[in-house]
Amino acid sequence: MAIKKPRAVRRTDALSKERIVEAAIEILDSDGEGALTFRTLAAHLATGSGAIYWHVANKDDLLAAATNDVIARVMADVPGGTRPREAIRTLALGLFDAIDAHPWVGTQLSRAPWLAAIPQIFEGFGSRLEGLGVPEGAQFDATSTLVIHVLGVAGQNAANARLYAHRTDRTAFLGEIAQQWAQLDPARYPFVHRVAAQLPEHDDREQFLAGIDLILGGIEAANPAPSPRT
Amino acid sequence: MAIKKPRAVRRTDALSKERIVEAAIEILDSDGEGALTFRTLAAHLATGSGAIYWHVANKDDLLAAATNDVIARVMADVPGGTRPREAIRTLALGLFDAIDAHPWVGTQLSRAPWLAAIPQIFEGFGSRLEGLGVPEGAQFDATSTLVIHVLGVAGQNAANARLYAHRTDRTAFLGEIAQQWAQLDPARYPFVHRVAAQLPEHDDREQFLAGIDLILGGIEAANPAPSPRT
């Protein structure tokens, strides 16, 4: 004879994919990617895991939705009217800052390549390349190189964030790495030795932008702009 | 009263970190990253998981060792004597091919930034930059851009491999993506529409190399080589 289980009162505020994604983003932002489980999420929403699965196919689906959310906000916020080269740099920095603020987005972007967020990023860079005078045949490679740079930095940033999640001091952390690099055989790793000293004090954001500028320089060098008077 | 458990005969061939890593690489290569668990590994080595933990700290440690193994082989195999620009392209292609052959290496590289493999890659690119006439102050940024490109493509490739692990036809798979892209609003995604057609037939390896060339072009444009006669 089954005992009637006392049921918790039904929630008044309806569950929805939006609310679930929102809660997931909160958890990811405040407690890190490791903290998001269907149990913590259910607790946060005061429900059970089964209810969540009614709105969301699985964890990948949830993470994809959360990532798209963040990226879509960035793409909407980036001002578009400026000159093409500036627009590309602004877009790149906007993406960097968003990923820096939400490291888990970096993990997602470098894990799920055909996310709905990707064409948005592609469009953002690619459409502005025309203004730089890049011929159509060269646009695909140029755009993909820019996108790869963003995704590459995103992945590395997220991995870093995972590593010094508990530490307070970023410089000290990089100092430890630099020390490891400095202990490698100087005969075989002369360059690494020279660079190790710059490691603790270098600025990820500036280095990211320097990369974007190098790529833009390469694009312009490969596709010399048509002179304005021809 | 504890029953004496009949013990399996002790292995004759000694376990060691090298043998464990070797077995892990075999599993990763033949059955994919998802197939490597401590249980499959133990079965493959005809032992228990506890024995493996005697030689290996945890799964991250194991994966790091396996990744370093593969990368060290690549770095050793790349011929070094050629002219700097060619040497950089050769090194980049060597890395690409290795990651293409072992997609799990891509996953690792984009997840664990301060892996022992990274300084090797840094050294490989950085040391050859000198020959291109890049001044010392610009070498860090230039090298990091090249490394990021490799790691970025590595991550995306690994993610792709994860996706069409079961499928046979790569072109058909990319065709599906292209179709999704083609269904986006043409007014908002004009560039993506144009590029979607090139997606199914494009060659990842060539596009990767095109990116390397763009970056190299940018490096050279930013640091004009000293004329041989001055």
Next chain:
DNA sequence: GCCATGGTGGAACGTTGTTCCATTCTCATG
């Protein structure tokens, strides 16, 4: 008033990384 259907919550399952521990082997030392 009823009942089909959309939605909920929590127990239960299978798999994973990791820990624990009783056991066995090796080998330096008496």
Next chain:
DNA sequence: CATGAGAATGGAACAACGTTCCACCATGGC
């Protein structure tokens, strides 16, 4: 040769996770 300490082994057990399952509830159309 005997012995004891430490290295090494193998498998049971644990906790946590993603996911599935199912008994239950609310509500709106008949």
